[in-house]
Amino acid sequence: MAHSILLSPATALRIVWAQMGIFSDDDHSKQTAQEADAILKNIEERSRKNEKEHRYISSAIGAMKASLRSLDIIYKSRQHNFAETEKLRNLYMQSITDSLEFGKKAEDLFKSLPTMTITAAGGITLGELLNLSSGYVWALALGLGAAGYLINLWFVTRSRKQTQMELIQQDYERNLYYKQYIDRVSTVLISLYTDLDRLHTNVFGAPYPLKNKDLGALVNEILSGVRPTFCPLVHEHLRAGKVTPELWALCETGAEEVVRHCPHWSHPR
Numbered sequence: 001m002a003h004s005i006l007l008s009p010a011t012a013l014r015i016v017w018a019q020m021g022i023f024s025d026d027d028h029s030k031q032t033a034q035e036a037d038a039i040l041k042n043i044e045e046r047s048r049k050n051e052k053e054h055r056y057i058s059s060a061i062g063a064m065k066a067s068l069r070s071l072d073i074i075y076k077s078r079q080h081n082f083a084e085t086e087k088l089r090n091l092y093m094q095s096i097t098d099s100l101e102f103g104k105k106a107e108d109l110f111k112s113l114p115t116m117t118i119t120a121a122g123g124i125t126l127g128e129l130l131n132l133s134s135g136y137v138w139a140l141a142l143g144l145g146a147a148g149y150l151i152n153l154w155f156v157t158r159s160r161k162q163t164q165m166e167l168i169q170q171d172y173e174r175n176l177y178y179k180q181y182i183d184r185v186s187t188v189l190i191s192l193y194t195d196l197d198r199l200h201t202n203v204f205g206a207p208y209p210l211k212n213k214d215l216g217a218l219v220n221e222i223l224s225g226v227r228p229t230f231c232p233l234v235h236e237h238l239r240a241g242k243v244t245p246e247l248w249a250l251c252e253t254g255a256e257e258v259v260r261h262c263p264h265w266s267h268p269r
Contacts (some may be wrong), residue, residue: 003208006043007057009196010210010218013189015040016064016071017222020185023075040064056203060196067192071185078181082174089170164245171252172238179228189219229254237264 018036021029044061047053193215197207210218231254237243242264243251250262259265 002206003204004053004056004200006047006053007060009193009200009208012060012064012196013193013219013222016067016192017185017189019064019068020071020075023072052203056199059199059203063192063195063199067188070188074181074184074188078177081177081180085170085173085177089166168243168245168248169238171248172234175228175230175252179230182223182227186219186223189222190215193218231259231262231265233259233265 015036019033019040021031021033021036024030040061044057047057200206200208229252231237231251234243234251234254237251247262247264250259253259
């Protein structure tokens with residue numbers, strides 16, 4: 001037998017990737033992980049009929065379990081990063097809420113100034129203290145009310161912009177952590193393939209044939225549907241302040257046929 005007919009290293013990588021669903025809270029992902037476990041158990045049972053197959057697959061399963069433990073740590077690290085980012089963003093969003101409250105209070109204060117009772121002056125209003133006629137008090141109230149409205153409007157507009165940009169920044173940072181997570185998963189899968197190929201060589205005398213692709217291409221194929229799709233210029237443009245809420249969908253989508261409509265688009269150097 002030139003190579004294993006039950007478990008190629010490429011299949012082992014796909015099984016481990018599917019088994020990662022056990023870390024998720026999603027029922028479908030958990031179901032996928034259970035199906036992958038069942039497939040691997042069936043392969044192990046079938047390998048008992050052949051000494052070489054059993055020796056190779058027993059060792060391979062040990063390597064796969066070790067990699068799964070590493071992937072578990074990587075997944076928990078990603079979840080921790082997400083949680084810490086969420087805490088920081090919640091604190092910042094609270095400061096925006098406080099700013100809105102301040103603007104509203106400022107508007108209310110300006111509106112109430114002409115008729116506000118000044119206890120230090122014997123319990124009289126500001127209008128009475130300044131000896132203003134009712135017409136002047138009305139005009140003063142109107143002017144101060146307009147000023148209060150404009151101040152509150154400034155706070156509302158500023159806070160809306162801050163909120164939009166904060167949500168973009170939060171989305172961006174989560175994607176960065178997610179990209180790091182996928183890159184670390186890729187490293188573990190590449191390492192696992194190398195270990196499995198070594199085990200295969202030890203048992204069968206030669207590496208398992210990898211058809212028409214290199215190892216990096218194989219791992220990229222397995223992870224192709226889950227990699228982030230940022231525009232390659234997003235990091236530069238976000239730092240330069242060119243990203244706006246209106247453009248963010250283009251930045252995050254990343255496909256050239258989409259982002260070429262962005263006014264800041266140019267081919268990356």
